[in-house]
Amino acid sequence: MFGYYVSLAIRSLRGTPVLSALMVAAIAVGVGASMTVLTLNYMMSQNPLAHKDSVLYAVQLDSWDPNEAYQRSSNEMPVQLTYRDATALLRSDIPARQAAMHRYGFTVSSDDFELRPFSGEARITTRQFFALFDVPFLYGGTWDADADSSPVQQVVLSKATNEKLFGGENSVGRSIDLNGEPFTVVGVIDKWNPSPKIYDLNNGPFNEAEELYIPFGLHRKFEIYSWGNTNGWASGDSGEGYEGHLQGESVWIQYWVELQSAEQLENYRDFLTGYIREQKQQGRFQRPLKFALTRPSEWLVLNEVLSDDNRVLGWLSLAFLLVCVVNAVALMLAKFLRKAPEAGVRRALGASRQAVFVQHVIESGCIGVFGGLCGILLALVGLGTIRQLSFGYIDQVATMDWLMMLAAVGLAILASLLAGIYPAWRVSRTNPSLYLKTQ
């Protein structure tokens, strides 16, 4: 019977092409608009570290102002560490892996005269960064262990940067100039672009991953300041100059650890507690003892990657879909009631009310399938437009995966069934004799 109803539905839709097109358009526009917004929201709330969600933790220490709690995060702790605390934590051997890092940038040049110098986004970090975040290497690997604490001019290149500088060939051992200083290439990573950029949500969560990775031991030599957010509460606390900056209370280092067992986690908690107690004795950490180890999934929530505005937009788009559905209800009601005489004949020939109802609901479902497919096209156009307008800023977010396409069709069918139920019910309830009494 299902096949019969579908063939009747298609025949009926073909019979009134304009009305059918309007109904499909109503559903398609609603689905297209809401899927555009929902896709953005969905992609923004992806967890690129889901596969390591149970072992990775972002580290927060409450080193903030004794008189006032940190206001800009929901757990009232700074989301970054001071340089001083980061280097202290690096000395612990409890975590299986750990990485301290921040954003930076260089002017890149090479011996190749053809290549104009360009500015490259860089990440200053420690050597386990790559293993911790499962960054795949194309050539070579991370730098030597001593490069994390002493000045060693080595660099790991992104795949794109290696292509730009060396035409994509194995460049390990070659040299490039960063801000005029020679750096030796020790590794080239494969294409890697976590979105959102979970390891540093503070500085453009949908930016592309960096082009250069530089060892952590170079701070003093080049007097490196963070290119990302730096937040402070105490002014001029630890003397003058660059050393003062390194020993000061401003926070600018992101810190991640990998703890592979409950025992490791427990030990690390003890370690952090001990560290804060020790610092308290030296006059720092004057707030109540507080720290946090947060998994990637919760880290995304804590940092409000999906803002309230995005959420409101999501609801608005669904409200718009509802308006479209109401329009479709009106159109379907008009169409179904016009065909009520046929339903009357079917009733006289033995169709039950239920059979008439199901037949019409399936017809509206068919409109939903077509509406959904057109809606996907509209959503792709919408996302394409957003990509154009954002100049690549959210390229990775404004794309639809299979799940979202499936969701679009599902949403369309749901919408059209909702739109069809009342009209179908109306036709199935009308008294057939009304249409059979000719004259």
Next chain:
Amino acid sequence: MLKMHNIRKSYRTDTIETHALRDFSLEVNEGEFVSVTGPSGSGKTTFLNIAGMLETPTGGEYLLDGDNVSHLNDRQRSRLRNEKIGFIFQGFNLIPDLNLFDNIDVPLRYRGFNSKERRRRIEKVLEQVGLSARAKHLPSQLSGGQQQRVAIARALAGEPRFLLADEPTGNLDSLMARQVMELLEFINEWGTTIVMVTHDPDLARRAHRNIQIVDGQVSDLQRAVAAAEAATA
């Protein structure tokens, strides 16, 4: 096979209440060909619709094959209508965007026959009404007489025991009307009980029995005659 006792049917609108049928009693036996006449608005169509369970009476009792149908739900009624009753209307009421084959297919679909059985029956009834060559035509491509023959074929395809015809010749010229009447007589000879509403006194006379409905009731005169016949018998 059909027995109505004191059937009442009234329609209520905001302002008026119309009594379409009042104390309507009638019995039709298996194999009969009954014609129904009466002035326009007297309740003939209402009677047929109640007989075919398209409408429910406001009061009274209706037995079909001895079963009281007033207790049945919509599904059971539709099933019964599908299996036992064929409808023919003055306006033919073919579904315009389905060809003849698919029109006749409609009641068979609801019956749940497989495609082979449906095809067999459709070809058989098309043959009976002499339209085998037109199976793929749309209703609009046929004359009125041909359309009514298709409607009859559609009504017959499920092999109902009871055919209800509401002015089946009302829209046809006299030649076509005669052909349709002959077809109905032929069907009746093969055992199908027929109740036919008509305005044409000639056609009405050709039935086994004529019932006149006046003002929602079987006419008094006929009831008197029936009573007298019963008395003499």
